[in-house]
Amino acid sequence: MNDERLQEHLRKKPYLVDAIAGNSAMLVSLGSTGRLYRLWWPHIDYPQHVDEIRAGLKIGKTPGGVTWFDDPAAGWTHAASYVPRTNAYRVVSSHPELPVEAEQTDFAVPGQPLMARGYRLTNKGRETLHLEFYHYGSFRIMDNEWYMTTEFRGDHDALLHFRHRYAFAIGSPETCSGYQAGQGSWRQASDGYLNGNRIDMKPDGAMKWTLAEIEPGQSVVVPVYIAAGHSRGEALEALETAKAKSYDDWFAEMVAYWSNYLSEAAPCPGGDERIVDLYERSLLAMKLMADEATGTIVAAPEFDETFSRCGGYAYSWGRDAAFVTTAFNKAGLGALTEKFYDWAVTAQEPDGSWQQRHYNDGSLAPHWGLQIDEGSSLLWGMWEYYLHSGERQDFLERMWPSVEKGASYLAGFIDPETGLPLPSMDLWEERLAEHTYSAAAVHGGLSAAASFARRKGRNELADAWESIARSISASIEAHCWNEDKGSYYRGLKLNVNPWDYEAAIANGARGTVKPRDKGYQSYILDHDPIVDISLLGLSVPFGAVPVDNPRMARTADAIEALLTSPKVGGIKRYENDAYIGGNPWILTTLWLSHYRTLQGRYDEARRLLDYAVRHTTPSGLLPEQVDRETGETAWVVPLTWSHAMFLLAVHMLAERGELRTN
Template structure:
């Protein structure tokens, strides 16, 4: 089928070993297993009602169907209610992954709302392009299991129901399934298949038809998972799953703010954190992937150390310390031999597609480890990670420019430019101070003093080299690499710069200062505290951020002045970052205002995106973004503390 999938999704379901994304009509777009970052297997799964030879696909916002989508309260079960007055039917569905099992349940309750009896077929068309590889896929029908099995290599997926099917076909295209005839083909080297169930409903009658998607590494085990699913009703699976998620939320720290709207997003964030954490490895993904071909971005279903440091700090706040422990255990597998942590990684610790070293990544990991230790004071944890901290801090120390005391140039947190970035310097400050704390615990007092002094040197360097007296704000960075054209243009206009000779006759063009106002400048004080939040320099920088980065009409804060990524929209996490700063300086009213903006721009299902369209205020990019949810959680606790 190879259907073009949307960039934006409306919901995610999963259990930390399976993860799926869906639209508001219940259409499934993607399914990851046995890890939540890769591989992804679903091309498309479609469901519809067939009367005569016409199939009415009710997971489309067409053919007279209207849809309502929402999560169950305190649960990751997604509800989709589809209504069609013309068809005289309502289809109420529930979609969820069963905790602890490689099983996805899609339960459909079909009601005849007309005045006459109805007879029709319920049709499922499934296309599994396993591992997103169009080669060597096979679909077969297992008569004993009454199931379609899609497989390739070590990935097997069974699709069936608790009710015996009426017809089936392995290897039927999307175009052919529209004709409504399934020919009983048992096996085909194609990724597609279809099943149908003949149903009859009296007026007012409802029938429940569950569709199970079971995963395993071979046919026997995949069928076993399916047979296990049939041992109880889908209603019982839903009750069990709801109970699991309700218990999960109840075991977390209660929302510290008495506000129904904040509490709802607080609990939704707790639920989302679990889905974004891989059960097998401990990795935390930035977001479920939505741009596999890198058509508009570089992908999101990877683990960034920086994002995760903010996220784990939020996890500790809400009491999900086990997820934090698992993540930092995983970081030990992802560290490079030289002690660095590179830009981003796959769940197995291997380097993901990258643009080069971001010095703040490793620094943030060490900082996050220390924040985690401060919450738990677990000496076993400190001992376990000490070898990695030692190597990591040694790498950070080797990356300091002795002329300025600042870290050497690397790629910025937005992955767009090379410079000695002020935010990155603050992150390294935080990382070295954290490493100093761990060194003291390990009895390495000389190292502790050495790293603390290096950190103090970074702090002094930020004050000495990174403040723009003219604009009364911190520079985004110094020693910014630019094109030859940009260099000539700016130096002719009076800006300072220099040219470096590189290997093989290449040249590097460098401007001495990067004056662009960037939200990440707030990170100098919140969270890394290289410069106190109350200092005049930080206050004037924060005021410049709010003045220059607030988006007219729609509101919210964009990343930096000349941002063009996806149109240059306001972000949720950037707006909450400003809230953090305002809370840190005691301006509760301003911080609460920015929090409200984030609350007002949740999606229909209560998730936080990355961006909001600067013209319409609608969700613009990436749903959900784990870092957005983390920044909200941190805002909640800062609000509670400020009050």
């Protein structure tokens, strides 16, 4: 994508969003101005269907046509926040020169293919108002900008957008007073004129509703529904379902749904009001990241679909999900965990491995190659849930075939020279080596599999897998300690490019050049000395090295000394990290909090927890990164792993009686 097209794309779909709303089958991302950026259905990862959706007003005889609430040049100001204890997002828009306040509330209806957008328009002036409310929608069905049709269906008083097996009907229980399908809808809607064109092979269209005689202080509500279906008939039927019940009833049903969800979860085990609020917001956000139909847990709502700055986030990583499911366990939401692992076995390869990341249907997503920690983390997470469930036999029986294949694969993936797992990609997906973190994850996965095997009476398998796990721990101690840094090496047998290899050798590093297929060569450094937050994984959560091991304690201290961001605090991923500028991350900061808690250094753990609380977005979500210069949100909103690490940090402190109110 060239720069001009990218900038136009980012105007409609920025990297950073302000909120998400949904019902785990339909998901939208939103801005604090009320603009709807993206909509996914019937799964939360793919496909995405929206180009842009906007709303605005024409006020009486005010010159200039329609004023769009989200237009940065139009003069509207916005106050945005979630409706407490729900996944509904509310934006209140006001204007210093216009006598109208617009309160917009976006939520998905639980169990229905419906997005509700409620607009409460209030006359703040001293004179009676005549308003025309405009709703514009441009679609990109199946992430495709071509071959859409937009049609006004008078029998349903709705605009219908459709392509292939997806259709979206937009309408309201209030009868519209004008419409336009295609034919330059945006330009003409902005001028305050819709020409009544009924059908066009274009992606966009607009509708308007005339609201006459609004007295000073009076409010009117215009609900607009976006109804989805796999056919035009399904979408229109869903829209009629929406119209058959009042907007207030749908809103009350949504509030009750999220209230019930939170009441079924374990309450926040302590802490001050901000911790409690973030705890609940984490539970709400994480639920939206767990697909209703499949149980898949995705890393984040997609925000970089063009892969312009990263490789995308709306996929399921086994590693992220293992942390998330453990957080669900702690929060008493084990049903979400179980559903995920029932899905995970469908994503396993025939050889027993799990690849890097997957779509919700279990198929392999775009990736950079095997990460051995992914499948290892899944085995570890399965065992954690088995214990949480009270060692339910039915879960054991469903998981066992997958566990046996997965552990057998891990057992055969050991380098006889080092005793560590063979080279694979690291957890950050940037380098090929025998990574120390990956070794710890394999230790955790094999230990979990051995425990499953004992429950199955397969003691010989259990003995063999336990022996390999112990050998990995011993190999970490024998080969992975770097006294110069006072830290474990990040890895062994690091593959680099030829020029980096020559530079490293010139600076005293050791390595080898090995031939490989087709006459190519691999340039391999003996050690990767970079200090990386993932080295904490040796102890927490995988237990390959005891928490109180002096080397482990020195590694944690080296991490804090070398990776603390100097201006804004927080912990970076590793030395010289350049991704999105090398910012501190929320999950890395919380990872150190986990380790300090296990060390008994509770005040330090709490300070790290409070860092996360202080660096939520304005809507209360946790991002991936914090800008190293300003402390503002820098990348990915929300990141499911960040929210999971927060829940785990809260519970770890609470279980030790150390989640005190400040």
